[in-house]
Amino acid sequence: MTDDKHRQEGFNWLIKFYEKMMPEVEICIGEGRCKSDLFSKAKAINHAAKQATRNIYVIADSDIFYDPNLITEAIDLLKEHPWVIPYHRIHYLSKNSTKKLVETDPAWPISINVDAHTPNKKKKGGINIVTRTCFETINGFDERFCGWGGEDEAFVHAMNAVFGKYVRLDKDIYHLWHSRGKSASGNPYYQDNKLLHARYRSARKSKEATMKLVNEQNRL
Template sequence: MLENLSILIPYQSDNGVRDINFKWIKEFYNTVIPEAEICIGFSTGKLFNRSQAINLSAKQATRDIFVIADGDIFYDPAIITDSIKHLKKETWIIPFRKIKRISKNNTKKLMKTDPTWPLKCEVTDFETIHTSKSNYLGGLNIITRDKFMTVNGFDERFVGWGGEDDAFSCAVNTICGNYKRLDHTLYHLWHPKVGYKRNPNAANNLKLRELYYQARRNKEKMKKIISDSQSIF
């Protein structure tokens, strides 16, 4: 089951906290899901182009099930096997309902331990985020290669933080079918925030996201947007 898995991780170095976290995350995957293929897409522009990084990681992938995972999250690896079982009947999977945002100090302590599951450092200081149908669509997605390619991957016109997950969700839901959300928990490592307010391209991202929103449930309109998108595919 896990031998058919490619884990796609978009990343951009910050020469600091994110790099420390990312090193731990890579070791975590090598330890807890050693059968999986790890594909890292590096964004090297001034602004992080997460869409491009995901597409670059997908271009490296040789297997049929994609796990699109941010480089600052981890989880019980049993989530993946559960998601793959659901993927037999569902179009794609968003496997979490809660996110535990770990505090700065707790993250630092965790980074000093070996990355494994169960954790060797207890997570005791965190903020719990609850998802809904319309938010927290990214972070961890499980989808087959063919459905990912059907929507041409992620739209690389999204530059800087925000909007690309909403657009991808709209595209896949409209063209392929709706996602199923499972009742699991993600753990998010602390790092300095960016957000829309610090993204000089935020207005463009929001306008582009609105195009995807307006095309929801209309396959012809969505196909037109996808045909106009920027993608290495």
């Protein structure tokens, strides 16, 4: 749960979207806090993973939605690839489009024309699809990341180093508008996160060095 009205409205709509468009999926919602009671994305994802009973994880942010068929295509790719980033473009909906959308019944294709900004940048977070075995081998997301910043990139480096590079689908996903809140650079632990991310980046070409890094968490 969140105190942000816009985030909560978007999240409520997304849960209905999953329940209606993908009734076969197991929805696991994670929560997590770290130092100074900041939100911890890493802890939230790991908390959700502990609830899961199946062998394929769709790790999706709480403000992202997409064509349900995207999941089927991505899961098929797991037969030959270690993990999947199932999109190429993120369309960031405007505030007005998001407001209109969350007032509609969830459907695909979406029932309104939306105004969206689409940066020409291949991001790696938002939604990742991995097997339970791969996720557990690298201890999931590193919970030493506190607040926003660095956790997604570290996960990418760890997965690539240990299992091989992801494959990417040429698909679109959509991001609901919400107020920005505190940015990563406004996080009091931002520098700590940067240093930890730099360690993952330095280790990214070595499976042994990466596994040593992820296993440090077990000794904390």
